[in-house]
Amino acid sequence: MNLTQKNLTREQCFEQLLLGKTVKSTGWLENIRVEALAHARILNFPSVRHDDWRFTDLSQLYLHGFQPVDSFARLTLDDIRQWLIPGAIRLVFVDGCYAAELSDLKHAGAGVVVTSLAERLGDRQVESSFGRYAPYKQDAFVALNTNFFEDGSWVHVTGEVARPIQLLHVASKREVSSAIYSRNMVVVEPFSRATVIEDYVGLEGGTYFTNAVTEVVLKNDAQLQHIRVQREDKDAFHIGHCTVEAGKNSVYAATSLAFGARVSRHALHIVQQGEGAEMHLNGLALVAGRQIADTHTQVDHAAPRGKSIQLHKCIADSSAHAIFSGKIIVHTGAAGTDSVQSSRNLLLSDKARIDTQPQLEIFNDDVSCKHGATIGQIDAGALFFLKSRGLTEERARNLLTHAFAAEIIDKIPVPALVESLSKTILERMGGLST
Amino acid sequence: MINKASKVLLEVKNLKAEVGGVEILKGVDLTVRAGEVHAIMGINGSGKSTFSKVLAGHPDYTVTGGQASFEGQDLFSLEPEQRARAGIFLAFQYPVEIPGVSNSALLRLAYNTLQTERGLEELDPLEFDDLIQEKIKVVEMDPSFLGRSVNEGFSGGEKKRNEILQMAVLAPKLAILDETDSGLDIDALRIVAKGVNSLLSSDNAVVMVTHYQRLLNYIVPDYVHVMDGGRIVRTGGKELALELEARGYDWLRAAA
Ligand SMILES: Nc1ncnc2c1ncn2[C@@H]1O[C@H](COP(=O)(O)OP(=O)(O)OP(=O)(O)O)[C@@H](O)[C@H]1O
Numbered sequence: 240m241n242l243t244q245k246n247l248t249r250e251q252c253f254e255q256l257l258l259g260k261t262v263k264s265t266g267w268l269e270n271i272r273v274e275a276l277a278h279a280r281i282l283n284f285p286s287v288r289h290d291d292w293r294f295t296d297l298s299q300l301y302l303h304g305f306q307p308v309d310s311f312a313r314l315t316l317d318d319i320r321q322w323l324i325p326g327a328i329r330l331v332f333v334d335g336c337y338a339a340e341l342s343d344l345k346h347a348g349a350g351v352v353v354t355s356l357a358e359r360l361g362d363r364q365v366e367s368s369f370g371r372y373a374p375y376k377q378d379a380f381v382a383l384n385t386n387f388f389e390d391g392s393w394v395h396v397t398g399e400v401a402r403p404i405q406l407l408h409v410a411s412k413r414e415v416s417s418a419i420y421s422r423n424m425v426v427v428e429p430f431s432r433a434t435v436i437e438d439y440v441g442l443e444g445g446t447y448f449t450n451a452v453t454e455v456v457l458k459n460d461a462q463l464q465h466i467r468v469q470r471e472d473k474d475a476f477h478i479g480h481c482t483v484e485a486g487k488n489s490v491y492a493a494t495s496l497a498f499g500a501r502v503s504r505h506a507l508h509i510v511q512q513g514e515g516a517e518m519h520l521n522g523l524a525l526v527a528g529r530q531i532a533d534t535h536t537q538v539d540h541a542a543p544r545g546k547s548i549q550l551h552k553c554i555a556d557s558s559a560h561a562i563f564s565g566k567i568i569v570h571t572g573a574a575g576t577d578s579v580q581s582s583r584n585l586l587l588s589d590k591a592r593i594d595t596q597p598q599l600e601i602f603n604d605d606v607s608c609k610h611g612a613t614i615g616q617i618d619a620g621a622l623f624f625l626k627s628r629g630l631t632e633e634r635a636r637n638l639l640t641h642a643f644a645a646e647i648i649d650k651i652p653v654p655a656l657v658e659s660l661s662k663t664i665l666e667r668m669g670g671l672s673t
Numbered sequence: 674m675i676n677k678a679s680k681v682l683l684e685v686k687n688l689k690a691e692v693g694g695v696e697i698l699k700g701v702d703l704t705v706r707a708g709e710v711h712a713i714m715g716i717n718g719s720g721k722s723t724f725s726k727v728l729a730g731h732p733d734y735t736v737t738g739g740q741a742s743f744e745g746q747d748l749f750s751l752e753p754e755q756r757a758r759a760g761i762f763l764a765f766q767y768p769v770e771i772p773g774v775s776n777s778a779l780l781r782l783a784y785n786t787l788q789t790e791r792g793l794e795e796l797d798p799l800e801f802d803d804l805i806q807e808k809i810k811v812v813e814m815d816p817s818f819l820g821r822s823v824n825e826g827f828s829g830g831e832k833k834r835n836e837i838l839q840m841a842v843l844a845p846k847l848a849i850l851d852e853t854d855s856g857l858d859i860d861a862l863r864i865v866a867k868g869v870n871s872l873l874s875s876d877n878a879v880v881m882v883t884h885y886q887r888l889l890n891y892i893v894p895d896y897v898h899v900m901d902g903g904r905i906v907r908t909g910g911k912e913l914a915l916e917l918e919a920r921g922y923d924w925l926r927a928a929a
Pocket residue numbers: 692693697715716717718719720721722723724733766
């Protein structure tokens with residue numbers, strides 16, 4: 240059976256994904272793949288009755304029969320130039336395959352190893368960390384990814400790396416809907432520090448499904464700036480999962496952005512294993528048309544004196560739907576936890592919808608946890624002020640929307656990326672309110 | 674400066690307006706010619722800000738009667754941004770804060786919008802910077818305010834100065850200053866007044882809403898109007914302000 244047509248059932252869609260191309264591997268990885276596939280079969284697509292999925296409507300995804308990527312699409316630097324970050328260490332993947340000729344590793348000197356994962360399977364470090372964090376036994380998408388991924392990135396930080404490391408995952412333009420698997424593994428050793436940008440983009444035209452899994456390990460006293468940009472093409476589907484294990488006194492600063500795709504979901508799960516770990520989570524989803532963007536975060540404070548500061552924003556226009564679910568769990572031993580979470584949301588149209596769900600679970604007395612959520616519209620006073628200065632309604636609304644987003648974007652410590660994201664936002668907004 | 678031969682900028686006749694079903698303006702008449710300085714005074718709640726906002730096109734207010742024209746054009750057929758482009762400027766009594774939009778970005782956007790409207794070249798950020806460095810001198814503002822979000826965290830007086838900076842950049846034909854002097858310290862009042870004076874010419878005009886005679890020592894009005902209960906109940910020269918200062922408003926109300 241090879242279903243290429245649209246309008247499949249949920250079951251057919253899943254079956255089709257299971258028919259993906261089997262990637263040859265040996266030894267430890269083969270064992271993991273086999274196990275993952277077995278779990279994928281059992282898990283199947285998540286039910287909407289599942290608490291974590293009840294707001295996420297995947298029905299559009301189920302309609303498609305996604306084909307495995309069977310041929311390597313040759314792209315040139317010109318095809319992807321708009322997404323390149325000048326001066327960055329760069330790995331590029333096209334439809335999940337490593338594209339050495341588009342990558343740029345000449346700046347990856349002392350203090351960091353940046354390579355294709357497939358090239359590094361013999362590395363003890365890879366073997367001992369890969370698959371240990373991503374929940375391939377609990378999550379069907381992670382299981383599918385673990386079985387079907389062809390290649391991915393391996394980032395091993397052993398010193399202070401000043402240049403940003405960009406992991407650029409490009410979907411090429413294809414005739415048929417394809418299933419693309421992206422995989423990343425980042426390990427930051429003690430007292431080491433780096434900035435990693437996971438970037439998901441698509442060339443215009445066609446439907447595809449990106450399934451992305453990332454594992455991040457921060458050893459004691461390690462620091463990571465982790466920026467995740469989802470700016471897929473408009474008819475794409477994107478489901479991502481990232482697990483972070485944070486060691487003692489580590490600092491993890493994450494920004495996750497969702498702009499693209501017809502339907503997208505990103506789950507970020509952070510476990511503070513070591514005491515005194517600190518994290519700053521910023522997030523922004525900007526959706527219009529009939530887009531759906533879901534961001535799920537979970538922070539497990541499992542050790543004493545952990546700190547987490549989170550700000551998530553959703554902006555929804557036209558008939559779009561944005562979802563944020565942020566869970567903070569303070570475990571029994573996590574005395575002295577300090578946690579602040581805020582969810583701020585901007586509804587730009589009557590038909591748009593935003594669901595926000597902050598959840599606190601505290602199993603400890605000695606903690607300080609604050610959270611709050613607001614949903615608002617464009618401020619009428621600000622709008623009139625801008626119009627009274629000569630700006631059109633549209634210009635004024637865009638400016639205010641951009642300003643709302645800028646609070647997240649501007650904090651990204653990579654100026655070239657900030658600039659490019661600002662442009663992306665303005666372009667997306669050009670399509671808003673139409 | 675009064676010159677009966679100069680062009681009429683604003684002509685308001687029997688203007689009535691309401692908010693939330695309550696009539697606030699009950700028949701305002703006002704004519705402003707190029708080159709003139711007008712002051713509008715009156716007790717709290719008499720409708721001065723409402724009048725200002727109605728002229729600027731605030732959506733909360735519904736015009737229920739009368740006419741207003743600007744350089745012969747029906748004001749109420751224009752959107753707020755069209756009025757701004759035609760040359761009307763309102764300095765707000767309570768300037769809004771706009772987090773995330775830098776002062777310089779807003780000024781450039783607004784300036785370029787007007788340039789385009791007037792068929793002139795837009796300025797790029799570098800060219801605009803030259804212009805803005807000139808203009809901030811008018812209000813003696815520290816350049817660091819340009820990089821900050823519009824009015825965010827500004828003190829009351831700084832916000833008012835910022836309004837005048839916008840006026841200086843946009844060079845309106847008719848500036849309506851709603852209590853720009855309130856909340857200014859003595860030095861700031863002098864600076865702002867000097868700034869406004871330097872912007873005045875025989876081609877433009879200003880309408881100042883104020884509670885204090887002090888401002889009028891610096892910006893000398895050709896006309897002083899008293900608003901009460903949504904109407905202009907008395908018009909005089911600058912000596913009317915002195916009289917109000919000395920006697921308050923009661924005698925006027927009794928006479929009305
Ligand atoms: N948006 C509104 N909703 C309800 N009432 C309003 C609104 N705007 C104005 N009003 C009412 O209209 C009347 C006139 O208000 P306005 O602000 O024009 O007074 P003002 O003369 O500017 O007073 P002040 O000297 O205190 O600034 C007041 O009674 C006020 O409460």
